[in-house]
Amino acid sequence: MKHSPLVQGLIDAFTCLPGVGPRSAQRMAYHLLERNREGGRHLAAALGQAMDGVRQCERCRNFAEGGLCPVCADSRRDQGQVCVVSSPADVIAIEQSGEYRGRYFVLLGQLSPIDGMGPRQIGLDQLEEQVQAGSINEIILATGTTIEGEATAHYILEMVAGTAVTVSRIAQGVPMGGELEFVDGATLAHAFRGRRPV
Ligand SMILES: [Zn+2]
Secondary structure (H helix, E strand, C coil), rough: CCCCCCHHHHHHCCCCCCCCCHHHHHHHHHHHHCCCCCHHHHHHHHHHHHHHHCEEEECCCCCCCCCCCCCCCCCCCCCCCCCEEECHHHHHHHHHHHCEEEEEECCCCCCHHHHHHHHCCHHHHHHHHHHHCCCEEEEECCCCCHHHHHHHHHHHHHCCCCCCCCCECCCCCCCCCCHHHHHHHHHHHHHHHCCCCC
């Protein structure tokens, strides 16, 4: 027996989630249809609102619902100190460590030309504009130790060569590249205190 068109459409839609194949998608769709239609309606509404309403911060590319994200809009934060991370999840992890008082720049990816991710795709032209405008004193690299993370860090180092911007790197031993969220706050706080100039 085949699913009816609407049920099949719902199952197919769930497979856009990471790690969700057809079987899990069917389980989710059936669960909502059988037992939780109210939850399903709520999910649909929340998805619609978030997909339309969540944009990118004009300054740091983090998720934002206005022009600027809460960190960039906060005058008590050091706006000249910029931690470069690959994903918004990294920002949340660092914020939860409570150690950092600067702002961020969120790449939403890593340099990976083979996957079509060049400097512009990850906003490095925008970061360069901010460097050239003299609005950044220090860049803290938290792009991780994968090949892509290293390539991204290297590109940024070349970008700031000859400027007054100092560059440091958070202590090694922290798995990164969208994985910061799995590191506990104390370890992250330690990594920030132990950052080294590069
Ligand atoms: Zn921002």
